[in-house]
Amino acid sequence: IPYFLMNASFFFSGYIVAFSLIWRLAIVAFPFVVLLLIPGIMYGRILVGIARKTREAYNIAGNIAEQALSSIRTVFSFVGEETTMTRFAEALNGTVKLGIKQGLVKGMAVGSSGVVFCIWAFIAWYGSRLIMYHGASGGRVFATGTTLIMGGLALGSAIPNIRYFSEACIAAQRIFEMIERVPIIDSDDGKGEILQEVCGEVEFRNVKFAYPSRPETLIFQNFSLTIPASKTVALVGGSGSGKSTAVALVERFYDPLAGEILLDGVNIKELQLRWLRGRIGLVSQEPALFATSIRENILFGKEGSSMEEVIAASQAANAHKFIAQLPLGYDTQVGERGVQMSGGQKQRIAIARALLRDPRLLLLDEATSALDAESEKIVQDALDNASIGRTTLIIAHRLSTIRNANLIAVVHGGQVIETGDHDDLIFREHGAYATLVQLQEAASKAGEADRLDIRDSSSMRVRSSSFVSRSSSNLSVSGPDQQYKIQKEKVASSNLSVSPSDQQYKLQKEKVSSSAPSFRRLVMLNASEWKQALLGCLGAIAFGAVQPTHSFTLGSMISVFFIQDHDQMKYKTKMFSLIFFSLGVFSFLVNVVQHYNFAAMGEYLTKRVRESMLSKILTFEVGWFDEDQNSSGAVCSRLTKEANV
Structure with a gap:
């Protein structure tokens, strides 16, 4: 606005x-x-539009890199490095074309400012006519031309x-639509009843439900179920039956x-959310960690819980023991999405997080289905402890984990078709639960038979290395906490005696991080574009x-x-008018040459460096x-900002 x-x-x-x-x-x-x-219009519309498309193209390439880096273990496990690089390079090809086009348009926009010289050519010619035939003074002619x-x-x-005004209006419309939208379920609404x-x-009383994205597909149809207070109720059923719903x-x-x-007895719609x-x-x-x-x-x-409350919640979740054995204890970083924790450790941290607020209702949505048998037992013990004295709703895939539930409800077709405890349901002939x-x-028996076959075929290999077999048997007998203790002792001993290769790696790392690349090395990155570099430099010069030529001509x-x-006066005016006009054309051409060639250099260099x-x-x-410092977000930020020319 101020500009x-x-x-x-x-202007006015x-x-x-x-x-x-x-x-x-x-007037004339x-x-x-x-x-x-013309320069303003070209810059304001054409150039900005191309720049927006270029950013969008770079975002596509950035998303490819971010997806790969955030799932780097998956990329490595499936040897997807080459595929990732191919997709990344193809995305960058589009940015190169748009970047070169942007440089060409920018050169034309900047070069079109040479129309100033052409206007001076006209003012010199017409001003001389005003001086010769209308008695105008030379000073007033020059002042008028300069002001115009x-x-x-x-x-x-x-x-x-x-x-910017039109863009602000469009953006404001979207923003105000979002701000003024009244949500159906408002988490900030302070209204509602609070039970003492x-x-x-x-x-659940005759519930009918379909997801907003699929309104034609009913998930629940007359779904009714009562979960008694302080009891554990399990929902079982096939995939898509509506358990997680x-x-x-x-x-x-x-x-x-x-x-x-x-x-x-109170509708949850009437309660403060x-x-x-x-x-x-x-x-x-x-x-989600x-x-x-x-x-x-x-x-x-x-929020605002004390450390004592955190430890108490961790103890209730069977998590305090393994956390205390970590070198940094509760200050240990879990990594992006908890990648540095095992599945059982992540689940116990999540249980501790849920128990910290001392909830009256505990919802367990297949909390152990993704764990191995050993981790499942530890987590299941934590869940059993957490369920004591609380109303617990369990969504279970492994039916062995819900045998002790007070009530089991079988869900099918959006309705509860069978209820009872395990002992009751298991003996119902042709029952859904049975x-x-x-x-x-x-x-489970088929899987166990397969595992036995694998063990028999590999028994000779296992016996061939007595040291490995003894070590593995010791680890298998001990629990996961003991395994972590052994690993921790190994790490500690390795830290005390650093091998020469580790020292060499550290020295090499310090050397790489402290030494800056030479200017010659940077120049050589663009060696293949030496023709564009030469033309661009000549255009800039x-x-x-x-x-300076314009200043000299204007003064003369x-x-x-x-x-x-x-x-x-006519002769001199004609000569200087031609000089001004030539400067305008020359300025346009050299700007196009300069910006086009430097844009090509920059885009090819950016593509080469990013790849x-x-x-x-x-x-x-x-x-x-x-x-x-090497999370996927940080690396992608470096890839975008530092590898940009």
């Missing part, structure tokens, strides 16, 4: 002054002054700013299309000579206005990505 107002004021003030000095020149020169809008050109340049600078005491009884409805991520969900969610603890199949310390991850469960148990036991032209001999950088990054060991 637009300043430049607009400059300049034109008023020019009109008051020599109105004939001001006005159409030529409008030509000064400066005002025209100011108007050209003001025009591109107009787009929560017993924890949950009831029940958890989402209790958390009130969605509202049912019909029916009610009651907490202690923040208060309701504060009384619920959720542990999902894949816990943030790239921070264990302590901070647990504190997400309840059928599920039989199928799962048959699959030539354009640098334009302004002023003296022409004071020549008394009209024939000599080399990502290719090298994909050769690093996985441990390098576990460091805080």
Whole structure:
């Protein structure tokens, strides 16, 4: 706004002054002054549009790199480095074409500012006519011409700013639509009832539900279920039967299309949403851990909790023992998405986070389905301890984990088709639960037979190395905490005696990080574009000579206005007008040559550097990505900012 107002004021003030000095020149020169809008229009519309497309193309390449780096273990395990580089290079090819096109348009936009020289050619010619035939003074002609050109340049600078007003209006429309939108479920709404005491009884009463993205597919149809207070209820059923949907409805991520969900006899729609969610603890199949310390991850469960409360929650989740054995304890970084923790460790941290708020309702959405048998037992013990005295809803895939549930409900077709405890349901002939148990036991026996075959075929290899077999048997007998202790002792001993190779690696790392590349090495990166470099440099040198030539010509032209001999004035005026016009054409050409060639150099260099950088990054060991400064976000930021020319 200030730049637009300043430049607009400059133009109108300049034109008023020019009109008051020599109105004939001001009127006749006005159409030529409008030509000064060309650079602004080209920059404001064409160039900005190309720049936006270039950014979008770079974003595509950046997303490819981010996806690969955030899932680097998957890329390495499937040997996907070459595929990633191919996709990345193809995406960068589009940015190169757009970048070169942007350089060409920029050269034309900057070069079109040479129209100023052409306007001076006209002012020199027409001004001399005013002096010879209308008695105008040379000083007033020069002052009028200068004012007109400066005002025209100011108007050209003001025009591109107009787009910001339209863009602001469009952006404001989207923003205000978002701000003024009244959500169906408002988490910031302070209205609603707060129960003084929560017993924890949950009831689904004739619930009908379909996801907003799939309104034609009903998930629940007359779904009814009562979960008694302080009891453990398990939902079982086939995939897509709606088990996890029940958890989402209790958390009130969605509202049912019909029916009610009651907490202690009160519809949860009538309860304050923040208060309701504060009384619920959720542990999902894949816990979402943030790239921070264990302590901070647990504190997400309840802000402002003391360290004693964090430790108590960890003890209840069977997590305190392994956390205490870590070198940094609760300050240990879990890595991006908890990558530095095992599956069982991540799950126990998530359980501790859920227990920190001491919830009355505990929702377990297949919390052990992704774990191995040993980790499952540890986590299951933690869940059993956490369920004591709380209303617990378990979504289970492995039916062996819900045998002790007070109530088991089988869900099929959006309805509860069978309820009872394990002992009751298992003996129902042709019952849905009994059928599920039989199928799962048959699959388990088949898997066990396969494992026995593998053990028999590999027994000779195992016996061939007595040291390895003894070590592995010791580890298998001991629990995971003992395994971690042994690994920790190995790490500690290796830290005390650093091998020469480790010292060499550290010295090499320090050398690489401290030494800056030479200028010659940087220049050699663009060696293949030496022709573009030569032409671009020549164009820059030539354009640098334009302004001094213009200054000399302008100063010489002023003296022409004071020549008394009209024939000599005509001759000199014609000569300087041709010089001004030639400067305008020459300025346009050298700017196109300069910006086009340097844009080509920059785009090819950027593509080459980014490909080399990502290719090298994909050769690093996985441990390098576990460091805080080498997270996928940090590496992608470096790839975008540092590898940009």
